[in-house]
Amino acid sequence: MAKRLTKAKAKELYARLAKVRPDPKTELDYVNPYTLLVAVVMSAQATDKGVNRATAELFKTVNTPEKMVAFGEEKLGKQIQTIGLWRNKAKNVIALSEALIANHNSEVPHDREALEALPGVGRKTANVVLMEIFGEGTIAVDTHVFRVANRTGLADGKTPADVETQLMRITPPAYLHGAHHWLILHGRYTCLARKPECPRCVIADICLYQPKTRAIASTKKPAPSGAKSKKR
Structure with a gap:
């Protein structure tokens, strides 16, 4: 079984996403x-x-x-x-x-x-x-939510139904109404499918996505040519 975030870590993850987008809304335009x-x-x-x-x-x-x-x-x-x-x-x-x-x-x-x-x-x-429309605490799982949930460790489901069930269990009630928007927008603009932008991600230190650590490391400047390594 894949590693999963604890409820405390999940709460911190949502808190950070909520700080970035305090009033998350759908990006679909509608009038009623x-x-x-x-x-x-x-x-x-x-x-x-x-x-x-x-x-x-x-x-x-x-x-x-x-x-x-x-x-x-x-x-x-x-x-x-x-x-x-x-x-x-x-x-x-x-x-x-x-x-x-x-x-x-x-x-x-x-x-x-x-x-x-x-x-x-x-x-x-x-x-x-x-x-x-009705303000219910539901989480719609599309491709972005599915990807972000599995990458971060909020879920480890193989189907949208599995991921939805796990998200409903781990998402704190206070964040339930905005969870779908936070996850979908994070997937749309930061946690991209082909190349997630981990170096600028606000939850990078919480997320369990393993290639992420190499992406962050790659942003560090290489040592000068010919530099000697320090002896321990």
Whole structure:
């Protein structure tokens, strides 16, 4: 079993991330709970910036399930064709909009089971909505959160579900609401997939990522050419 952080170390890790970003928020642009749900569905295998570019004009006028259904799948597809899997996403957004109208009085439900029953909505999307809109202490595990959690030692899961379970156990209640944002933003801007920027990382001394120590060491200036080593 891989090494894991203690609860005390985990608390310190979150405290430092919280100090850097005291008010963490999603980087997806939205105007109401419905548009957040749509944006999160569109963000699968796409960047937040890409989704924001595709929805900037759309959400100015198409911001309710009724308006989306009237807008139609074809027009929606053309509007979001710059993001990945746009055909399937357009289909799902129209279908989930119809489901909201038919089953939830056009409102985004505050219920995990109801959310996950909507077309295109999985556990990750449901967690984001429950956290961002309803203030629940949930942790959505995307590729960034999965990577950061396993690298740091907050978790050692092989699946997103495993990592979510472990994060929910080790994350202090005081940091639970912001945990998803802190981890995803840390992964997006510091703990990069190919080359984590460990030398400027605020949790480098806590993190259990082993190659990290070599990355930090490499920032030290080499000894002058011909310098003699000190005898012990």
